[in-house]
Amino acid sequence: MTLDVNLLRQDFPILSREVRPGIPLVYLDSTATSQKPRPVLEAMEAFYRTNNANIHRGVHTLAEEATAMYEQAREKVAQFINAPSAEQIIFTRNATESINLVAYTWARANLKAGDRIILTEMEHHSNMVPWIMLATERGVELEFIPVTPDGLLDLDVYRTLLTRSPKLVAVSGMSNVLGTINPIAEIVRLAHAAGAITLVDGAQSVPHLPVDVQALGVDFLAFSAHKMLGPSGIGALYGRHDLLEKMPPFMGGGDMIKTVHLRSFAPNDIPHKYEAGTPAIAEAVGFGAAVDYLNKLGMQAVAAHEHEIVNYALDRLEEIPGVKVFGPTADKKGGVASFTLEGVHPHDIAQILDRDGVAIRAGHHCAQPLHEKFGITATARASFYVYSLPQEVDALVNGIYKVKEIFG
């Protein structure tokens, strides 16, 4: 099955926007955040117009409807990643909070000075800073799987690092800069054999690839709705059942408790134990609708489409003199093309492209250490999703030629 991209684009109102009069939007920044199809917007709108109420504690009809819709969204998200049960899905604000939740609960309850955590050099700051904070606070040691010049993880070094009994391996499923699709099943298998717990930053992999937590064997998986056609303000953490059961709570407040006395409390059952206060209810409904939409397309088809488009993009980009694309060959990566153009700062590329409606991102993309590794401070990044068209790659390439002319 392949995507009928021209047809599905009609579901995305923003894609018919003109950035300036006569200049249509060419949105090549989906790795930062995706656009939203009408069914997602309509699900949230309908919720607010018909069912809006606070959840879990209410007996009246609206509260029961809202609770059912919220919990149904949890079921959908659980099924989307093939979680064994919905209670293993905790709704958070975003992938970042999901990772911090693990750092504040599981990690602070289980790690002590001298314990080792393995990360990779290609991690997003969200899967780096929480561990740096922990390392600084607790004297935990951080070690990094190196990135090879062609943008892959050096698994030989990983195997060596594993001999030193790490407690946690935290790695991204797909790099938001290089596009590298990491071999998660293998990484997890090796980690488990070495006795480590695994956390996968799925912020990029869950939106773009079929992800099955049971097949991969991951212990924790973090992801964000806004990168997978869903709304801002909601993300998820998947966790292994026994780990979630045992971990201490994160934030304290309403809903995460069974009972409260003045000086003591008993935490609620999972997943509620980790969801303090009124959650992002309408956003959960939108998240569920986004998952429905992706299921309708089929994640195999989504991945195939992105593969095709990034393949084309790499071909076209590499033909431009002075352009250097980072990351592995198209067969090993998702829909991300990060590049530099000799003599021109990525910011200037992005701004000149923007004049023609082409929206790309420029900067370190929250992966400063990776850029340092490659000896650069910034890249320009074009990224693709279900609605991306080859013509949009052409617009990008034409824009880059224009940049070259200006900086000539």
Add this chain to the structure above:
Amino acid sequence: MTLDVNLLRQDFPILSREVRPGIPLVYLDSTATSQKPRPVLEAMEAFYRTNNANIHRGVHTLAEEATAMYEQAREKVAQFINAPSAEQIIFTRNATESINLVAYTWARANLKAGDRIILTEMEHHSNMVPWIMLATERGVELEFIPVTPDGLLDLDVYRTLLTRSPKLVAVSGMSNVLGTINPIAEIVRLAHAAGAITLVDGAQSVPHLPVDVQALGVDFLAFSAHKMLGPSGIGALYGRHDLLEKMPPFMGGGDMIKTVHLRSFAPNDIPHKYEAGTPAIAEAVGFGAAVDYLNKLGMQAVAAHEHEIVNYALDRLEEIPGVKVFGPTADKKGGVASFTLEGVHPHDIAQILDRDGVAIRAGHHCAQPLHEKFGITATARASFYVYSLPQEVDALVNGIYKVKEIFG
């Protein structure tokens, strides 16, 4: 100026819903969450259809528009509570997270075993559990301002507690059960004189009363958008500038950093320092629109309307034999009426009322210690907002008579 309630109700699509065919909704649960007016829904919808992009790091037009809209929302929220500057507003998920943020940052950096925190017996779990967690972890001592039988704080005891050099006084601006409007300016003045920092849980006061952080002198103020006509998934923490500057960060990740290296990072300036990862962008836009809507009504008018309606509700409820209303007289409270009916559990009251479309809440309303204090496990709670009508109070009262009949 008084509210034209019949007119403004037309802005709230859900208020014309029928709960079941022929049974219109009588929504008396605004303390749990408020309904949303059309301008709020439209602002979010328009954002997604026209401007949606990730913020702060993007050069392209959409990213710049989205960033500007997000930061403009921060300005609006800051002005709404008269904060000296917008950078003193941190966007969180909800009031609960705002309080936890202070507990995880300011409190963990500043409090040690034996230090004292003063709370009140009427606190919501959200302003209780984070401190119980801290007390358990650190050996900090919790003390409680007692609630008098008529639902007021016992300020004499407070004065005594202050003689023991507490480090923090954390108190709600308005009780979500009793409706009590606490004398925050005085509580803060006394706390400061005793050398304590103050945190006000404004989850109920900010939506229902004019709140001026400079006039009150509070150091931290926590509140949620969803209780003040805004969307779910976003709340705010106001903080004193010097405190926010000095506190350590909370969650680590994208946007909250200036620079990241493999084993170190430098935090960003406030407010970004406390906003890790992609925030609730569309929700911020909706929050801004909610504040605009409330400003248009005028918070004085909002408070006056609620006062009028709760006054009427107390009169009507107290005339019913067997009904006991908790909390102070109408002149000292906001639009909340919590009550019990002899011989009938609040759950049964709520469920029977629901058959007639009357939505009230039943339970401990996340204030279990307060209920324990009054020797009960649950109350039924009707609560009001800008769109509440006296006829809705009548529907409530008629429903209660029906309950009495059934339980005869």
Add this chain to the structure above:
Amino acid sequence: MDDLYRELIIDHYKNPQFRGHLDPNDIHFEDDNPLCGDHIEVTLRVDGSGKVADGRFDGKGCAISQASADLLIESIIGKPVEDVKKLSKQDVLDLLGIELGPVRLKCALLSLKVLKAGVYGLGESSEALIE
């Protein structure tokens, strides 16, 4: 209304047949519904053949929680404990004869949760017991 607060429920709430506490007993368990403070305690006596010889519940809470406890105890007296272990959510709903939303479902099923935690000899009750 009639479907909901059927006379049966009001009746069992106001005039429960099995309210009380058996002492001595063979099985004893209690638990709360944290949402509303409902509390149910169950005590059972089991005879030599493994059947429930007698049972009582005690507690407080809404009509649904108390009536369903009374109906549940009534339904198990004389039954093998092994059968009690197999009781499901649907069995309780059949006893009550009404439909319930998710929140009230917890009220209705509290007694089942307590009962099953008791007969399984668990230290804790769990949602899994009533699935």
Add this chain to the structure above:
Amino acid sequence: MDDLYRELIIDHYKNPQFRGHLDPNDIHFEDDNPLCGDHIEVTLRVDGSGKVADGRFDGKGCAISQASADLLIESIIGKPVEDVKKLSKQDVLDLLGIELGPVRLKCALLSLKVLKAGVYGLGESSEALIE
């Protein structure tokens, strides 16, 4: 396009007049734009009457950040340090002659931030300096 990457900017980017480093110097400060890794260092010499005798910038980054640094140094040579302290955001935008969104504004104003932190003798630059 012309309004944005005006020849002026490309020109000052490709052929800066004041790129370099003064040693010895009276004022020296440097800082980054964390967003994109732009870096600007400013060195100044001040004469006996409190005027900027000479100035240089060094660093790397986008055309906007580097061109605005060059234009800014050009504009202050011969001016009293007290006047430099009063330079505003608008002065830099006037030098560039273009409109900028919030992100690129940071690129454009980095050199001003660094310059003002330097002349005020601060240990740190701050957003407040360019308001």
